[in-house]
Amino acid sequence: MKIVVIGNGMVGFKFCEKLIAKAQPQQFDIVVFGEEIRPAYDRVHLSEFFSGKTADDLLMSPFNWYTDNNITLHLSDPVTNIDRAAKTVTSHKGITENYDVLVIATGSSAFVPPIPGVEKDGVFIYRTIEDLELMQAYAKKAKKGAVIGGGLLGLEAAKAMLDLGITDTTVIEFAPRLMPRQIDEAASNILTNKLETLGLKIATSKNTSQILGDTAITGMQFSDDTNIEVDMLVISAGIKPRDEVAKLCGLEVGLRGGIVVNEQLQTSDASIYAIGECALYNGMIYGLVAPGYDMANVVATNLTAPPPLQREDLEPSINNDFIVSSSSIVPPLGDQGASFIGFDMSTKLKLIGIDVASFGDPFIQNKDTRTIVFEDTMKGIYKRINITGDGKYLLGGILIGDAEAYNMLLQTSKNKIVLPPNAEDVILGSRGGESEAGAGVLSLPDDAIVCSCESVTKAGICTAVSESGCETIDAIKKCTKAGTGCGGCVPMVKDLMLHTMKAQGKYVRNVICEHFDYSRQELLDLVKMDQLKTYDEVLDTFGKGDGCEICKPLVASVLASLWNDMILAKGNATAQDSNDRFLANIQKGGSYSVVPRIPGGEITPEKLIVIGSVAKKYNLYTKITGGQRIDLFGAHLSDLPKIWEELIAAGFESGHAYGKSLRTVKSCVGSTWCRFGLHDSVSFAIQIEERYRGLRSPHKLKGGVSGCIRECAEAQSKDFGIIATEKGWNLYVCGNGGSKPQHALLLASDLDSATLIKYLDRMLMFYIKTADPLTRTATWLNKMEGGINYLRNVVVNDSLGIGEILEQEMQALVDSYKCEWKEAIENPEIRKRFSHFVNAPEEKDPTMKFEPMREQKKVTDWK
Amino acid sequence: MEESTKNTSPNSSKPSITDDKYTWFFACDSADVPDNGGVCVKYNEDQIALFHFTRRGEWYATQNECPHRKQMALSRGMIGSQNDEPKVACPFHKKTFSLITGECLSGDECAITTYPVSVVNGKVYIGMPANNN
Known part of the structure; x- marks a missing residue:
């Protein structure tokens, strides 16, 4: 059977993926036409294009996925005509393909309101990677930005503007509040406040009457006679289904656009389906990816698992002359097939770093229902749940600022799970009561959809654990695909996995891997x-x-x-580990980076000159790191020993940037120069960094020393942070920057230097001896029963009586420190390993390519 | 001395021998390859990753390029086993590949090419498909 798919967006792609997964080999001949120059990419995360992801990173699957699965993919070639009688489509470039089944997944385009002046330069829509590239180019000369649209898409576009560096951006919404379709007024106020603290301006109840400027936009005029200056505008006010080609061939479309489909996603022509944002089901366009995926799944299921019975009345109403044998060609339909029955529009997303979620019926309020609201304007948290009058069932709600409970609440409302006696517990957490939070996941019925992107049920996940032996998140992802879409359900999947394993009587512990049955x-x-x-x-x-x-x-x-x-x-x-093996960090393209230790960030002019001349000699890209040292990138493997020979001769030593070991102890300039400084933070940072250099640990370690409470060394974001006080030093431990920032907690105050080092020895050694692999100190402490109080007891009060042993063990490591790069260059056996080709040691990897950027070099981006 | 460990082996230690199936070329001395580790071998314009899995007493060769991000890096990867299947992990994103079949064991579609290895009198030879030259 030959299937032609018009459109290669996320939903069109998902259809192909589902179809391939369900089909017998060679069952289908699949041809896909895409309008864009790239294969399908992740439009949901489009704004990440500005925060560093490349177009390739966003691809759903690389180009060769299509060839590997025998899918013919025509890119940059939209279908312009469908001949329903002949069952053929013709593309813009003139390719004609016949079809047995046609799937239209043309998606939507941005809805541009008819405002005079929208054609001016500097006015953009926010839809494709090309749109983003145009925005990127224009943003360089823009200072004042605006976004029309205060809904989901508009706020995503506002984030894009911030990412582009246009911090003076106004969001303009026609309705009296942001996200009018998802959240209520109070929630919108909280969201507005949060966005304003990020620098965005929010203007609601604003109707743009004109876009000002000669050829390029200079401002916007509103119907209330106000105006603002703007030199770059993004319109993201909604979507318009792409139904042109369907309309042209006479398929039924809705009054305001959208291809009319039935529960099987069939259009008015039974051989033609429409899925995703171009489809109009029950008078509704579904502008989210999850319902689109659901539609793709319904069609793929019905095409691959035809139910035995056919309904004759659903055969094509068009001229049948061209149909050779209707039974073999017309996709069979029946009561037992899958069907699309609408989709819950519940959503949870992070908008500019703020959790926003709404589920079920977020607005319902009448005499039969009750509403519970929790509002914390201080922290910017708003939670609302709507429950039945008898307090038994959850009907819907809104979460702003903290949406951790979203999955559980969604399932509770979807599956009509009886609420606890104090319904407020579900948003406030149980306060002193007996019921255990997190046990809720077990009360879900088996058919509860846990992963809505891939429609995986609770039973599906539990079976994968109990029957297929999936006992890691990765294994479950591979087996069920749960958690591979938006990833929002992963915490629930993990809970289910652990509960299932426990229920089977398995002792759940962190064994290392299949080779070691130990933690x-x-x-x-x-x-x-x-x-x-x-x-x-x-x-x-x-x-x-x-x-x-x-x-x-x-x-x-x-x-x-x-x-x-x-x-x-x-x-x-x-x-x-691969980096430790070559004592350097492997970078894109296979070159390495070199980081000499610069203790406390203090360096002499002479040493700076050495770094500069080495970098010039070996053509290295140089950058100051976050840890107050200098990273030299782009070194060939075979140059590493030569580079280090020169650095070591000048008095440098390894910075261990490649190891799970102490990186840097960052310092502020301290009392030697600073008029506020209480103690000499630089000297102390150097002393600490030299004490723990080369210390191998479960994960990397970072430290900081600040000379006063202004905390210029940001020590409280480090694994250990030291801050000067009038009387000595305060020691903070187990902080973290990175993806889950966490402030370090005060372990002990007003210490003299020797006591501080004693406590630090004990704390670090205790960490090394007890932490799980690849666990930073922050996570280690979070998992520790008793938390900081327990750690303080061990370290300060020596409650386990191991203080002295820990100190001795640390001292032994300190005393045995040697610079491993010095040892490496002096050992011919080790040195020999630093070549790319074993049979041509002098030759460098010819595939490594660099290109110039800002008077230095960068590696040519990978595919 | 190591014995030939895989597939057919060349009869002598000349630099390059062709039989029905393979052109065997001399890669390096066995001592040049670290125990339980790999090196990269240049063969014309190709790069081959050669592994001495000392623990299993086996030699393996594969393409050096990791198909995931097209990086010439597999020879620098860690080798190991998964359910007794010998494998290599790419240093970049730890995608793992079977050293026997080349199949990606991390659930991706991409696979790598593997080559037979033969060790005679401490000399390591890699077999390239005969028509590929």
Whole structure:
């Protein structure tokens, strides 16, 4: 059977993916026409294009996915004509293809309101990667931005403007509040406040009457006789279904656009389907990706699993002369087939870093219902739930600022789960009561849809765990596809997985991998007891099989933490993580970066000159890092020893930027220069950094020392942060920057330097000995029962009586420190490994390509 | 001395031998390859990753390019096993590939090409499909 798909957007792609997954090999001949120059990409995350993702990163699947699956893909070639009688389509470039089944997935375009002046330069729509590229080019000369549309799409566009550096941006909404379709007024006020703190201006109840300017936009005139200056405008006010080609061939379309479809997504021509944002079901266009995916799934299911019965009245109403054999060609339909029955428009998303969610009926308010509202204008949190008059069932609600409970609430309302006696607990959490939060996931019925992007039920996930033996999130993703779309359900999937495993009587613990049936902490103790020194000894004694990329670096790190031997010594070199193996960080293209240690960020002019001349000699790109040192990028593998030879000769040593080990101790300039400084933060930072340099740990370690409470070293975002007080130092621990920022917590105050180092020795060694692999100190503390109070007891009050041992162990590591790069360049056996070709050691990798950028070089981007 | 470990082997240690199926070229001495690790071998314009899986007493060769991001890096990856299937993990994103079939074990469609290896008197040879030259 030959299937032609018009449109290669997210939904069109998903249809192909579902069809391939369900079909027998060679069952279908699939031809896809796409209007854009690229294969389908992730439009939902379009704004990430401005925060660093490339167009390629956003692709749903690379081009060769289509060829690998025998799909003919015509790009930059929209279908311009459908001949329903002949069952052919013709494209813009003149390609004609016949079809047995036609699927229209043309999506939508931006709705542009008929405002005089919309054609002026500087006015953009926000829809495709090309739109973004045009915006990017124009944004360089723009200062004052505006976005028409205060809905989901409009706020996404506003984020894009911020990402483009246009911080003076006004969001203009016709309705009296933001997101009028999803949230109520109070929620909208909270959202407005939050957006305003980010610098956006919000103007509601505004109707744009004219766009001002000669050829390019200079301002906007509103119907209330006000106006603003604007030199770049993005219109993101809604969508318009792309139904032109359907209309042209006489398919039924809605009054305000959209191709009319039935429950099977069939149009008025039974051989033609419409899915996604171009389809009008029950008078409604579904402008979200999840219902689009659902539609794709319905059509793919019905095409691949035809129910036995056919309904004759659904055969095509057009001239049948061309149909050879209707039974084999007309897609069979029946009562048992899948059908689309509308879609819950509940959404949860992060808008400019703010959680916004609405589910069920967010607005309902009448004599039979009750509403519970929690509002915290201080923190910018708003939660509303609507419940039945008897308090038993959840009907819908809104969450702003904190949407963690979204999945659970959505399931509770969808599945009519009886609410707890105090219904407010579901948004406020149980306060002192007996019921355990998180147990809720178990009360879901089996057919509750947990992953709505891929329509995976609770039973589907639990079965994957109990029957197919999926005991990791990755395994579940692979087996069920749950969590592979927006990813919002992953925490619930994990809960379900753990509960299912526990229910099966499995002792859930963090064993390392298939080769070691121990946790990291257990293995560390065993290795220490048996005094094992190499990876193979550890594997032979405590493991099985041949190891892998999970246990090798873990064991290598444990060995380094215990014995501090040169990590590339014979027997352990190939067990190191790939970066440790070459004592450098691999970068795009296969080159490496070099980071010499600059303790406390203090460096002499002479050393700066050495870094500069080495960088020039080896043609390296230089950049100041976040940790107050200098990173040299683009080094060929074979140049690394030569580069380090020169750096070491000038007094540098390894910065361990490649290792799970101490990176830097950042410092402010401190009392030696600063008029506010209380103590010499630089000297103390250098002392601390030199003490712990080369210390291998479960994850990287960062520190900071600030000379006063102004905290210029941002020490409270580090694994350990030290802040000067009038009487000494305050020690903060287990902070984190990165994707989940967390302030360090005060461990002890007003310490002298020696006591502080003692406490730090104990805390770091305790971390090394007890943390799970690849766990930063912040997560380690979050998981620790008793939290900071317990840690304080261990470290300060020595409640376990191990304080002295921890100090001794740390001192042994400090005393055995050697610069591993110095050892590497002095050892011919190790040095020999730094070449790209074993049989042509002098030759560099010819595939490595660089191109100029801002008077330096950059690596040519990967495909 | 290592014995030939995989597939047919050339009869002597000349630099390049062609039999029915393969052109065997001399890659390096076995001592040039780290235990349980890999090196990259240049063959005309191609790059081949060569692994000495000492623990299993086996040699493997694959393309050096990781198909995921088209990076010449597999030879620098960590090797190991998954349910006894020997595999290599790309240093970039830790995609893993079977050293026997080349199949991607991380659930992606992409696969890599594998080549037979033969070790005779401490000399390592890699077999390229005969028509590929």
